[in-house]
Amino acid sequence: MKRHPTRRQVLHGLGGFTLALPFLPSLLKPGEARAAAPAAPKRFVAFATQHGGIWGANLYPAASTLTDSSSYAGRTVRRGALALAAGANGTSQLSPVLAGPSSLLTAKLAAKMNVLRGLDTAFYIGHHTGGHLGNYARNDGNGSDGVAMQAYATPTIDQLMAWSPSFYGDLGGNLVRQMIVGSRISYNWANPQTRSGAVQELAGTNDALGLFNKIFVAPTGPAAPDPNAPLRPVADRVLADYNRLRSSNTRLSANDRARLDDHMQRISELQRRLQTLPAGAQCGNVKKLSTDTTQIINQSSYQITPSLMTQVYQAFNDVIVAAFMCDTSRIAVANIGEDFSNYVGDWHQDVAHHAVDPDGAKQAILAAAHQATFAGVFLDLCAKLDVDDGTGATYLDNSLVLWSHESGEQTHAGQGMPIITAGSAGGFFKTGSYCDYRNPSLVVSDDGGGHAVITAGLLRQQFLGTVLQSMGLAKSEYEQNGLGGYPGAIKFVGSNFYSGTSGAQLYPDVVWNAAGDLLPFLKA
Numbered sequence: 057m058k059r060h061p062t063r064r065q066v067l068h069g070l071g072g073f074t075l076a077l078p079f080l081p082s083l084l085k086p087g088e089a090r091a092a093a094p095a096a097p098k099r100f101v102a103f104a105t106q107h108g109g110i111w112g113a114n115l116y117p118a119a120s121t122l123t124d125s126s127s128y129a130g131r132t133v134r135r136g137a138l139a140l141a142a143g144a145n146g147t148s149q150l151s152p153v154l155a156g157p158s159s160l161l162t163a164k165l166a167a168k169m170n171v172l173r174g175l176d177t178a179f180y181i182g183h184h185t186g187g188h189l190g191n192y193a194r195n196d197g198n199g200s201d202g203v204a205m206q207a208y209a210t211p212t213i214d215q216l217m218a219w220s221p222s223f224y225g226d227l228g229g230n231l232v233r234q235m236i237v238g239s240r241i242s243y244n245w246a247n248p249q250t251r252s253g254a255v256q257e258l259a260g261t262n263d264a265l266g267l268f269n270k271i272f273v274a275p276t277g278p279a280a281p282d283p284n285a286p287l288r289p290v291a292d293r294v295l296a297d298y299n300r301l302r303s304s305n306t307r308l309s310a311n312d313r314a315r316l317d318d319h320m321q322r323i324s325e326l327q328r329r330l331q332t333l334p335a336g337a338q339c340g341n342v343k344k345l346s347t348d349t350t351q352i353i354n355q356s357s358y359q360i361t362p363s364l365m366t367q368v369y370q371a372f373n374d375v376i377v378a379a380f381m382c383d384t385s386r387i388a389v390a391n392i393g394e395d396f397s398n399y400v401g402d403w404h405q406d407v408a409h410h411a412v413d414p415d416g417a418k419q420a421i422l423a424a425a426h427q428a429t430f431a432g433v434f435l436d437l438c439a440k441l442d443v444d445d446g447t448g449a450t451y452l453d454n455s456l457v458l459w460s461h462e463s464g465e466q467t468h469a470g471q472g473m474p475i476i477t478a479g480s481a482g483g484f485f486k487t488g489s490y491c492d493y494r495n496p497s498l499v500v501s502d503d504g505g506g507h508a509v510i511t512a513g514l515l516r517q518q519f520l521g522t523v524l525q526s527m528g529l530a531k532s533e534y535e536q537n538g539l540g541g542y543p544g545a546i547k548f549v550g551s552n553f554y555s556g557t558s559g560a561q562l563y564p565d566v567v568w569n570a571a572g573d574l575l576p577f578l579k580a
Contacts, residue, residue, distance in 0.1 A: 096447045098482050098527055099386045099455040100217060101376065101437065104188040104241055105429055106393050107404070107422070108463030108473065109411035111507045114423045115153045115465075115474055116173055117490045124577075129514065129570040131495045133174075135577040138488050140166045150490075153423050154476065156431030160439045167488040168442070168452060170477045170578065174493035174513025177470035178563040179205065179550025185240040185391055187470075188460050189213050190520050190543045191255065194240060198468065201550035208545035209255035213520050213534075214389045215244035216542075222528040224386070231384040232270050236260035237372050238391035260391070264371040271379045362396040362425075366432035373437040380441065380451055396428035397421060408467045412503040419507070426461075430476070434459045438478045455479040456526060465508035471500050472513060481526040486580040493576070498562050512562040517541030518571040522578060531572065540572020 121136035149155030179201035186194025189212035218233040246253025379385040410418040441452035464472035498512040521541035536544040549559030
């Protein structure tokens with residue numbers, strides 16, 4: 057029998073929206089049975105970082121951790137357990153790039169992550185933003201392969217989820233199907249309901265407060281507050297109900313009181329973050345945040361400090377967490393085009409294109425920028441999501457958070473674009489693994505110094521199909537043209553590779569035929 061929450065089990069949020077409390081067992085009447093909790097909704101977050109070119113030794117765990125192997129699709133795929141090591145100055149790390157404060161990168165969180173190596177595009181794509189989530193047509197036409205792929209535009213996987221009844225079975229409390237931060241990352245049909253019309257870009261935002269206002273709707277009409285006035289704090293909106301519940305109900309257990317206090321603290325922290333601006337910014341109230349955030353992100357990358365960028369994206373993380381906790385949206389994607397570095401100069405030409413220099417100087421700058429992104433954005437969100445969601449799991453457990461790079465170990469290389477994930481998507485994924493899907497004998501490019509030897513692996517399409525299945529979509533919702541994985545627009549093996557090895561040798565039919573499978577080692 058469906059039980060409706062009592063007023064004491066609900067806190068009222070901004071604009072009358074509800075912030076659901078975790079289930080509090082001590083509020084049940086004596087003898088009242090509780091049925092098994094329904095499956096928690098799944099959530100999806102994707103961070104896309106431009107450039108790449110991180111040497112394997114800097115990005116990936118040690119090869120010695122790869123203790124398991126299996127023959128698969130003409131490759132010997134390998135897997136090992138992620139091993140967290142202590143670093144300097146209160147840090148911990150899985151690798152030099154995958155490092156952060158030990159208060160965030162804990163053994164518990166590392167056990168919920170996966171590091172994936174050897175997932176490729178089967179053609180040269182050069183500069184792109186669409187390839188992260190499956191629209192390979194969104195590239196800059198850098199090379200004949202990229203130009204050829206521009207004829208095959210496809211929706212990105214976040215949009216397939218957003219419009220799938222398998223993902224959003226009930227849109228009752230949903231205010232925004234997906235949250236998009238930045239530009240040129242999310243694409244869909246002109247008419248997503250009928251899957252028709254041209255595939256076009258979905259507009260994103262650089263305005264954290266503007267996104268917050270879409271998730272939490274303020275009152276309108278004659279009695280609406282002055283839109284230029286500071287928002288009434290979220291914590292103030294719920295404080296009266298919180299105090300009434302906490303102080304008046306003698307049956308509230310100590311554990312439930314603690315859970316209630318934790319919930320209130322997270323709401324208060326959200327409000328504090330939304331009212332906090334980067335150091336030096338002139339601001340008197342919450343409304344200033346929208347302008348300041350936009351101005352920071354739109355500056356030339358040479359003027360943005362890593363500290364400012366970290367604060368901007370952590371503000372977006374707070375809005376994402378709030379939306380997930382309140383179930384007003386379940387999808388977020390962000391194109392992180394800015395460089396988390398103090399380098400002054402032409403980043404692309406001076407740093408990215410020289411990341412393979414044997415002295416390692418520019419590689420160190422590039423690796424440090426990606427490490428700052430990992431610690432300040434990816435880890436920050438994962439830690440904020442890794443709190444009890446009332447089902448016996450955490451919001452992170454019921455989510456999939458992924459971080460991908462534009463390039464592999466050399467700038468512009470489509471082979472081995474790294475993917476870091478966290479969360480098991482509600483128990484779908486086995487976590488805590490470092491997986492290597494490469495065939496070392498199929499060399500695409502060698503930098504000559506042994507730092508960035510690019511070899512062919514499995515198809516990125518297989519990974520994207522695995523993600524869609526983890527979010528509840530059936531193959532019939534995304535596979536096309538008899539091709540497995542996503543996208544299945546065309547079976548295209550490129551010719552514009554760095555080496556003279558043919559595309560058919562690098563990606564034979566056995567690799568394409570496996571693209572519809574779940575990736576090895578990942579299914580729980």
